[in-house]
Amino acid sequence: MSAHGGKSFIPLNIAVLTVSDTRTEANDTSGQALVERLTETGHKLAEKAIVKDDVYQLRAIVSKWIADENINAIISTGGTGFTERDNTPEALMPLFDKAVEGFGEVFRHVSLSEIGTSTIQSRAFGGIANKTVVLCVPGSTNACKTAWDKVIKEQLDASHRPCNFVPHLNISAEQCETRN
Template identity: 90%
Template sequence: MSAHGGTTFIPLNIAVLTVSDTRTEDNDTSGHALVERLTAAGHNLADKAIVIDDVYQLRAQVSKWIADNSINAIISTGGTGFTERDNTPEALMALFDKNVEGFGEVFRHVSLSEIGTSTIQSRAFGGIANKTVILCVPGSTNACKTAWDKVIKEQLDASHRPCNFVPHLNISAEQCETRG
C-alpha cells in the first residue's frame, strides 16, 4: 500500500468510546450514531464502551484498545467542552505518539456552517498511538454525524486520495485479504 492511499477499501476494526457521567446504552445516541455510520461504511465495530469523565478511567480504557493490535481506530465522543467535567483532551493526549492537529481544525471548519462561532468551544482533537488513530469529537449526536460524514469517513478509507490514515495503521494480513 502506498503512503498516499490504496486502491481498495479495507474494513477497519474501530472501537467507539462514549465519555459521559449520565449516558447508558439505552440513551447513547451519539455512540449509536457513530456505530451505525462506521458499520454502514463497511468497517467493523471492534468494541464499544461508555466511561465516566474521569482522566484515569478514560486512559485505562483507551490504553487497553491501543495495546490491542487488532484495533485500528478509536472514535471518542464527549468530554471535549469546557466544563469542569470535560477531561477527554487532558486524559488522552498524554497517550499519543503523534498529534493530528488538522483533525480538530478541519472539524471546527466544517461545523462552522452548522453551529456558527459556537464551534470554537469544541476541543475536538486527534492523535496516533501504537499505530492506532484516535479521533475525539464532541458529545452531541449532530457533532458525531458531522465528524463522521465530513471528515472521519474519508480519512479511514484506504481508497481516499490523495491520502488517508490507513497506511499509518497496524493492518493485519487478514484485513488486507478481506478487502471490499
C-alpha cells in the same frame, strides 16, 4: 495496486467510546450514530464502551484499546468541551505518539456552517498511538454525524486520495485480503 497500497477499501476494526457521566446504552445516541455509520461504511465495530468523564478511567480503557493490535482506530465522543468535567483532551493527549492537529481544525471548520461561532467551544482533537488512530469529537449526536460524514469517513478509507490514515495503522494481512 494492493489494498494495503491504498487503492481498495479495507474494513478497519474500530472501537467507539462514549465519555459521559449520564449516558447509558439506552440513551447513547451519539455512540450509536457512530456505530451505525462505521458499520454501514463496511468497517467492523471492535469494541464499544461508555466511561465516566474521569482522566484515569479514560486513560485505562483507551490504553487497553491502543495496546490491542486488533483495533485500528478509536473514536470517542464527549468530554471535549469547557466544563469542569470535560477531561478527554487532558486524559488522552499524553498517550499519543503523534498529534493530528488538523483533525480538530477541519472539524471546527466544517462545523462552522452548522453551529456558527459556537464551534470554537469544541476541543475536538486526534492523534496516533501504537499505530492506532484516535479521534475525539464532541458529545452531541449532530457533532458525531458531522465528524463522521465530513472528516472521519474519508480518512479511514484506504481508497481516499490523495492520502488517508490507513497506511499508518497496524493492518493485518487478513484485513487487507477481506475485500480484494
